[in-house]
Amino acid sequence: MSLAVEILISALLIIGGSFGLIGSFGLLKLREPMQRLHAPTKATTVGVGASLIAAALTLLWQTGSASWQGVMVAAFLFLTAPLSGLMLAKAHRHLSRPDLPPTGTKAPWAGETPPKP
């Protein structure tokens, strides 16, 4: 493996690892549950993304064939992360009932009963 590729792969691994670490540190530092929900979105996007690119590059360099599994892992993460975030936010909203702004439309937020006239 040539030096340039090794440096590139190491840099990607370090970037991925640091974003994972910052995401976890965010869980510790932030105060409110909704703020903490923001921190893990970092680990899944850039953190896991950079690690996967590094893995795919390593395989490409060693075996000469592209690995599509890594791309698929990234695609599945990008599909599922917003859904789990939405479900956690919904659970938080039903448990601790924060003050929400009005919807601006005639209907209430989903899951709320409309105010009786």
Add this chain to the structure above:
Amino acid sequence: MSRLFPHPMLSATLCLAWLLLAGSIALNSLLMAACLATLIPLATQAYWPSRPKIRHPLRLISYIALVLYDVILANIQVARIILFMPADQIKSAWITVPVDLPCPEAIALLAGTITLTPGTLTAEFSADNKALLIHALHAPDPDATRAEIKSRYETRLQRIFR
């Protein structure tokens, strides 16, 4: 044909996904891909009655590229907030974003984009699908955040979907 394959795009995506996961185009992978591409759309079509109309598939690709670029920029921004901003100075806010998109698929795409770009998170939909509730990690100016989402993502999605 449309009875056997109610969602041709979904069938094609499933087929491609299976072949990429299997990593080969041997006969057994092709058979399994064909089974999945037939059975999954049939089993889920009761929950997905309408077909999305994508007007410009090429613009969808450039939209994905734009979102990937924004994900990286916004990650750095949020990492800075987490590392260097004192916890009591972070101004989190709930923001209502009115949406004007023609189909549920486009709204789901917008909601997913908002969650993936860190710093904002889709938390709820209004019961009539005309507004999204967003939680922003640090938004000193909620109106600017709302305007950016509408101009940067929603107008592009409006052009892609009909």
